[in-house]
Amino acid sequence: MPSAVTEEQNRVDREVLLDAAEKLFYENGIQAVGMDKVRTASGLSLKRIYRFFEAKEDLVVAMLRRRDQRWRGSLAAHVGRVADPRERVLAVFDWLAEWFAEPGFRGCAWINAHGELGASSEAVLTEVRAHKQAFREQIDTWVRATGSPVTEAVYLLAEGAIVTAGISGDPEPAGQAREAVAALLGGPNAIESSRRASAS
Template identity: 80%
Template sequence: MPAPITEEQNRLDREVLLDAAESLFYGRGIRATGMDEVRAASGLPLKRIYRFFATKEDLVVAMLERRDRRWRGSLAAHVEQVQHPRERVLAVFDWLAEWFAQPGFRGCAWVNAHAELGASSEAVLAEVRSHKQAFREQIALWVRATGVPVTEPVFLLAEGAIVTAGISGDPAPARHARAAVAALLGAP
């Protein structure tokens, strides 16, 4: 009889599974990736995968939730190193430019998931909306500190830069959006 699986092994296996799913779903697309490919990439049997996540949709939502924490955490760590409120807002676009230039950048994982599943999956749609609202609130916090009421334009410029860079494969939209935000915020 095999030894029981420990909580630590469950945690490690779940992380391996989410890593594999994220890499495949983001890199190739959710619908284009079958669960057999997730199984092969994770090294976990399908039975074990389905113990963690009853459906592919559940796996997609968990992957997006985890990516959200990591993505927004990385953004905050970068932005909050900057002291001046105006420069903090501009640092959002510096961080975006670095992200856009990374190998394998395929645009926004949430926009991509929405395009593939948003019309057919309430759970995915809810997670996409949750991420976008949390990102907007992050930006609002930094913009409010400048005293200039431009949260919506800054958020839309960030979102537009993300989508445009994802489609074009060019990190330049971050630079263009940064210049527009600098003009919105006025002289330092």
């Protein structure tokens, strides 16, 4: 009789499954990836996969939720290293520039998921909206600390940079958005100082 699967093994297998699914879905698109490909990439049987997630939709939601925690956590850690409130907001765009330049960058996973499944999956749509709202709240916290009422403009510039970089494959939209935000936030030589920082 086979031994019972431990909680630690369940945790490890679930992470392996999510790692494999995220890589496949992000690189190839969700609908293009069948569960047989997830099985092969994860090394887990379909029976085991479906014990973790009853449907592919559940796997997609879990993948997006875990990616959200990692993505926003990385952004917060980067911004948190900056002391000045104004520079903190600009640091958002420095972080985006680094992300855009990563090998394998394929744009926003949540926008991609929305484009594929937003009209047919309420669960995926809810997860996408939750991520975007949480990202906006992060930006709002940092912008409010500057005393400038420009949260919506900064958020839209960030989102626009993400979409444009995802389509063009060029990280430059982050620097362009940074310049616009520097001008919005004001300060002495705002645009010129932003250009020097984004060029360095």
